[in-house]
Amino acid sequence: MPSEEEIFEKVREALVDALGVDDDEVTATATLQGDLDAESIDFLDIVFRLEKAFDIKIERGELFPEDILTNADYVQDGKVNEAGIVKLRERMPFADLTKFEAEPVVQNLGQQLTVKDMVNFVAYKLAA
Amino acid sequence: MRWFWIDRFTEFACGSHAVAVKGVSLSEDHMHDHMLGYPIMPNSLVTEGMAQAGGLLVSETYSFSELVVLGKIAKAEFFTCVRNGDQLTYRVKIEWVRGDGAAVKATAHVGDKLHAEALLFYARLDEETDGLFGTRLFRPRDLRHWLSLVGVFEVGLKADGTPMQESDYPLEECAAEV
Structure with missing residues (x-):
């Protein structure tokens, strides 16, 4: 490695x-x-x-899980909800999501990578 | 004038590579002004030819059922000038393909002379992304017409070496789309 x-x-x-x-x-x-x-x-x-x-x-979706960000179960009013944050943490253990979690607007995730x-x-x- | 920048395919190996040719004629409008007194095929249109050849090859990997668009020209280098009377040969090879897009390496030759090299990325617009455009960019029958004009089903071979059949692809017009 x-x-x-x-x-x-x-x-x-x-x-x-x-x-x-x-x-x-x-x-x-x-x-x-x-x-x-x-x-x-x-x-x-x-x-x-x-x-x-x-x-x-x-x-597809492994680096950037767009399926979560377009799923109505996880996104309300353009923001990722608690369940969505949990899902993102599971799928993106490699990313520091601290900043995103403070303001979980969907568009911010890509901007902050x-x-x-x-x-x-x-x-x-x-x-x- | 239609936006056709390849004349016909001479090879079309599904999922692998293709070869297409284009004859460059002084009767084409763009040759009249580019350049005055010294006609040269614009390299942007050579790129379009490579992109069309690669795009149809990539589109086949998605069974010609979903829209594939040129997303990015990651590299394009040109080495010579293409003149009226020349025949361009485009060779395209699928380098990488994934559910949401593909990469193609392309070259353009005049005779044995290398004129251009390119690395092209295509995006697949599936049912989710198709809606972003509001309406479809083209219809299955238009695609079928284009594939027929450029001889894809005359020379095309499937991965197992058997000839491509038009009936293997969903190119019939849906009643709702007529």
Whole structure:
């Protein structure tokens, strides 16, 4: 299993190639959508590159569980409810959801996903 | 003028790769102004040709039943100029496919000469996302017509090597859509 630094370097390379950003923009705390301007289609590109770089398989909804965010059982008035938060914690053990839980507006989840979350996601996949 | 940027497929291997050709003619409108006195096929339209060839190949992996759109050109490099009288050969290969999209590597050659290389991403718009557009972007019979024009069912082979059959795909018009 590669070290966290090795994972970070490969994740950085994938993000530089997929998003056309500079190396130094890809910091652990940078958010994918907010700081690195990733759009929804970019996530396909990122997943494609991560699968190749780490020889892993990432299923739809695994990195970003859009099925929860579009499920009326878990979302009311544009906000994720308690049950939805529990479900998100289960599905996204790799992500720090603290900030999201304070203001669980659906759109915020994608906005707050960081490079560090991606590194944790890969480590979680490699350990599985 | 219709937005057809491939003339016909010469190979169509389901789930794998395809080869399509396009003849470049001085009678095409875009050649008149690009460039004045020195006609060149615009590279944006070469990209469109590669994207159409790859898009139909990807669409087949979803049984031609759901909308597939070009989402991103991750890479596109061009090496030469394409002139009137040239024939472009587009080669597309599925690199990666998932439930919500696919990646295709594409090249364009004139004769043996490499003209372009691209990495293209396609998004699949299924029943959930289709509703975002309000109406369908095109109808099954239009897709069937296009596939027929470019010879997909004449040269297409399924993964097991047997010929593709039009009847294997849901390309009939639903009564409600007429």
